[in-house]
Amino acid sequence: MDTITLALAKGRTAESTIQLLTNAGIQFTDFHEKSRKLVFYSDDQRIKLIFVKALDVPTYVEKGAADVGIVGKDNILEAQADVYEMLDLKLGKCQFVVAGKSEQVLNNTQKLTIASKFPTVAKKHFQQNGRSVETVKLNGSVELAPLIGLADAIVDIVETGNTLKENGLFILEEIEDISTRLIVNKASFATKSTSIHQFINTLKSTLE
Numbered sequence: 001m002d003t004i005t006l007a008l009a010k011g012r013t014a015e016s017t018i019q020l021l022t023n024a025g026i027q028f029t030d031f032h033e034k035s036r037k038l039v040f041y042s043d044d045q046r047i048k049l050i051f052v053k054a055l056d057v058p059t060y061v062e063k064g065a066a067d068v069g070i071v072g073k074d075n076i077l078e079a080q081a082d083v084y085e086m087l088d089l090k091l092g093k094c095q096f097v098v099a100g101k102s103e104q105v106l107n108n109t110q111k112l113t114i115a116s117k118f119p120t121v122a123k124k125h126f127q128q129n130g131r132s133v134e135t136v137k138l139n140g141s142v143e144l145a146p147l148i149g150l151a152d153a154i155v156d157i158v159e160t161g162n163t164l165k166e167n168g169l170f171i172l173e174e175i176e177d178i179s180t181r182l183i184v185n186k187a188s189f190a191t192k193s194t195s196i197h198q199f200i201n202t203l204k205s206t207l208e
């Protein structure tokens, strides 16, 4: 059997993903999220896990540095990587939305400015609706942008809606449902077919 290199997104879904792998019988006994170590092997040595920034996971997989990746759909869409998306792991469920102070902001006839951690997703969404927008890339606390006049609206992730509510913002448009997905490098899918299919099937049956 081939060893599979798995790129796993750091952050809020890491622990639940490791738990899912454990439930599937793929144990990483030496894994600790607080450790500074970036490479781990499953106890049976079949999976080499590399622990990387979420937005980098699609890049590692597209370039073949990892055979498979586990990452949020938000980052897959933003990275626009040419990979196969094989499985919805149903973790980290949330939604991409357009949000702002009121419906009126979208009626502005001038070019809108949209702040987002996901400028590619934002641009594409407005383009599909026939509007060209200016985007401002931020790396966090995006909800601040419409409050201080940096942008007319934002494209961001919503889960509970608490962050929007506490900042006086409303959902103006829903874009897409997000959850954690399994992605596969196109060449690896052919060259490591047996191992990758076995890995996917193991996860699939754990999710059922």
Ligand SMILES: Nc1ncnc2c1ncn2[C@@H]1O[C@H](COP(=O)(O)OP(=O)(O)OP(=O)(O)O)[C@@H](O)[C@H]1O
Binding pocket: 009, 010, 011, 012, 013, 053, 054, 055, 071, 072, 073, 074, 075, 092, 093, 094, 139, 140, 157, 158, 159, 160, 178, 179, 180
């Ligand atoms: N509020 C949320 N509720 C549920 N899932 C979320 C939420 N925010 C993000 N996610 C999902 O969890 C994944 C990891 O989110 P997290 O914020 O830890 O990573 P990140 O985007 O790399 O953030 P940062 O760069 O701020 O560390 C996201 O890709 C998304 O799929």
Ligand SMILES: O=P(O)(O)OC[C@H]1O[C@H](OP(=O)(O)OP(=O)(O)O)[C@H](O)[C@@H]1O
Binding pocket: 139, 140, 141, 142, 143, 156, 157, 158, 159, 160, 161, 162, 163, 164
């Ligand atoms: O609907 P809610 O449950 O309130 O969650 C949504 C918030 O979670 C994410 O931010 P994150 O916590 O990653 O912080 P950040 O602003 O530093 O990116 C997202 O960008 C929203 O701000």
